[in-house]
Amino acid sequence: METTSVSSSRIQKFELEEDNELRFVVSGREEVTLELINGSAEVFGSVVEKNKKYIFPPGARVAVFTWKKATVELIGTANAYVSPETPMIMYINLHAALEQLRRIADNPTEKDRVGQGPRIMLVGPTDVGKSTLSRILCNYAVRQNRSPIFVDLDVGQNSISAPGTIGAIHINRPADVVDGFERTKPIVYNYGSLQPGDNNALYEKLLITLSQAVSAKTVENVETGISGVIINTCGWIADGGYAAIVQAAQHFEVDIVAVLDQERLYNELQKTLPKFVKIVHLPKSGGVEVRSSEVRLKSRNMAVQRYFYGTRGEQYFPHQFDVPFDEVTVVKVGTESVPEECLPVGMKPEDYSAKVVPFPISPELRHHVLALSPFDSLTQEISTTPVFGFVVVKEVDMIEKKMTVLCPRNELPYPRIFVYTKIEFLDDHNVPM
Structure with missing residues (x-):
């Protein structure tokens, strides 16, 4: 595919012809500002307003497409190029x-x-x-x-x-x-x-x-x-x-x-x-690149961070709560089935894929995301009922018998049945108690 490369610099200006696409990745730890100077353009189907500054965070992968012509300016460090061939x-x-x-x-x-x-x-x-x-x-x-x-x-x-x-x-x-x-x-x-x-x-x-x-x-x-x-x-x-x-x-x-x-x-x-x-x-989307496991992990961490802290344009302010062990029940969905050869003759193994079982509170829960169940007692429906939010376990104090959780709300809701997940998030923000 023929492309026109542009070297990285603090300010870059691009002249896009009809059906051209500017593709860029925000590199490093700095933000990059996009501005449409002339013409018309869109980003993944969203119209880009003329002379409005759009600030993209580090790691963002963006494609600016024009059906006609456009002049686009980038401010910041970005690996960018213009492609005349898109799907x-x-x-x-x-x-x-x-x-x-x-x-x-x-x-x-x-x-x-x-x-x-x-x-x-x-x-x-x-x-x-x-x-x-x-x-x-x-x-x-x-x-x-x-x-x-x-x-x-x-x-x-x-x-x-x-x-x-x-x-x-x-x-x-x-x-x-x-x-x-x-x-x-x-x-x-x-x-x-x-x-x-x-x-x-x-x-x-x-x-x-x-x-x-x-x-x-x-x-x-x-x-x-x-x-x-x-x-x-x-x-x-x-x-x-x-x-x-x-x-x-x-x-x-x-x-x-x-x-x-x-x-x-x-x-x-x-x-x-x-x-x-x-x-x-x-055909696949133009400019799509195979992401490494490290990039995927970073993307997932950013998704969890967005859930708790929002974005630059819409910030959230989560809170930390100390929850005594006796005020919360942690459960896990799914457990191992009993092997068929271990069952009495004629019996078939149960389906344990959605079975809800207690999960012990221990330091193993640190940094794990837990789902908030709407139920106030253990029931099979926990596994297939919509959740109403998530918390992250920041600390587990086995001496004081309490755990510290990060919650996007200003109060920890009831009931407090938390569902274990394998998702982990290392939170390094300071939030109010």
Whole structure:
């Protein structure tokens, strides 16, 4: 692919021609300011306002696209280049196809199912731009006065809530150029791990529960039903990952699957999914690079930090609380099944994938993210009921029998049943007690 490179400096100016894209990564620890000087441009489908300064944090990966022409200025240290080749034409064509299906759903003389708009699922390996395309499609839908539901099934790099979760959110306004979509009133289910394969059975149970909640929302609100559902998935596509993709397509009743980058996955899904499911093959997003495990870890830490502390544009001020051991119950979802050979003849092993069991309070909990359950007693429903928040365990004092937790609210809510997760976050901020 032909690109035009520009050396790194404190101030860089770029002249973008029609259908060009400026791609940059904020390097080091400094912020980078983006400003549109002339013309028109967008970032992942969000319109960039002229002469407004957008400040991106360290580590941000940004693509500034123009359908016409634009003059863009960057201030700060950034690795940047302009590319004349992007997949945006294909992406806007996909959006146009979705919009046509919404119009059919909105037309009483043509629609087959009342209020049933398109349900599209984006699949592919890691680092091909599924999250980016999800954001673009959501933004374009909102700019057409639609209000789709966005679903994120990626437990490793979830964009709706903390890592280790799946969830859905109603999109009714374009994403902020820097901070992304507002995350008000999401529905979030705690999975507790970064790998769907750690507990396949629990992951499918959560898929079913979330899909039912999403369907209920599309029935309750006619406009939401017409606007449809946009689903992002994780990059696990082999073996159990492929099965999870097929399960998600079935449970969410998708009618379109967009496969990014991998032709083999495209061919396999054509053989597996029902004929009424339209499967399209798209190139990966331009400028996407394979991220190292260190970069992924940093991204997850930033996601947890955002949950507790917000962003530069919208800061949160969490609090610390000392919680006596006798005022909290910590549980874990999922435990080992009894081997079949150890059971009496004729008995089948129970499904322990969603079994809720007590988890001992110990120093092992330090730095772990814990989910807040809405229940006040141990029940099997803890595993498949939306959570209403998260805390981070900062300290465990075995002598005083108390633990210190970080909470985004100014009071620690009741009931206090905390659900263990494998997600860890080392918090180095000073917050009020």
